[in-house]
Amino acid sequence: MTTYFVTGTDTDAGKTLASSALLCAARQRQLTTLGLKPIASGSEATPNGLRNRDALALQAQSFPPVDYPTINPWTFAPAIAPHLAALEAGAVLNVASVTQALSDTLTGTPRDLTLIEGAGAWRVPLNEAEDFADLPRALRLPVILVVGLKLGCLNHARLTAEAIAADGLTLAGWVGSVVDSAFADDSPRFAANVALLKRALPAPCLGIIPHLATADAATAQRYLSLDTLLPLATQEATP
Template identity: 45%
Template sequence: MAQGYFITGTDTGVGKTTVSCALLRAFAAQGKKVVGMKPVVAGSENGRWHDVEQLIAASSISAAREHINPYAFDPPVSPHIAAKQAGIEIDLTVIQRAYQALSSQADIVIVEGAGGFLVPLSAQQTGADLARALNLPVILVVGMRLGCLNHALLTAQAIRAAGLTLAGWVANCVHPQMQVLEENIATLEQRLEGLLLGVVPFNHEIIAKRKTGLLDIIRLR
């Protein structure tokens, strides 16, 4: 059975896909068979879901799309609303079976959540329930901007309350001119129990050139 990690963020748009792809490439560079999974995605452009496409491109093996992405919705809204508009309900057992299928093919499965950790998936369930159903250690992507300290610490608290392990966290520089960036990172290093796996720069050209050197996966608990 493969090792898996659940990637969540302090909010939507904080770079979960960027970090997920960096993790896939880092593990692939170690000779691992890797595959990315996006259980639920909302928001398409011309019939394409870019998060899913990027995860597929960063994977080293081919897998069935229905396993990589069991639920895809066109409107860029919360998954529970998108599912209701589509007349369906997101079923965590469907996602569990898809994950098990991917696990039988790969050494590493990187599962990217939707939005933040507590984003609603149905009337009763959230992203936390999905992470708990898969029983995976969590990697937290912190979008480095004003307010990130509170968001990161609250999310870490929610991860622990769900009975899950915070395996590590990544500082993603989403704001090009964030003040006292280093001080904010140092504060989170001190207060978060999980290890800092790396700092992703704002410059996307640097990200493209350093496909495997952004994150220190050796530090994963």
């Protein structure tokens, strides 16, 4: 079983697209997968309860299938910072309860590849004293960083990588995701920015997802590689 925590350089950096694409690529290798979004704000009311679009995308790439509460046990309606959404809902978020739930899921639902997606970016608060970075620290998980490729991304990516290292965690790889269509992915300047990131970030680039007209996992996975994420034994199991 291989498990990673997925964070981003900012809100809307493309974490869910990258996570879903990596899971989709694993499924195409006939591997078992699980995508978790333990805490999500910005959810819609449905006949089955609140549902978050990102969590649903991860659920769709989880195989064998699992129920929604397993994917997203803490779901909040307003699209605001999760710790504020929890306060408004009268819920308590803390590292101990979230990591216990995740540990139970990881133990009870072992998969070849499991991705746990955070909310927002590395330092988004979980409560007044803890933040999302404390989750992978408590679980001792390596981290995948999704870099939202746009103006300012070089600074955001390098600072986030430095913070991950300062917290004593391993950056296992990074994914670039073009989130701004004006940040043309066929220009010399774009290539220079990507080249700088490849030199500056202390982890392999897993791929660059261009700005897609149809931003779905099946399309995005074509631009990514799993080779550095999966143990050799798992890679050799590919038919």
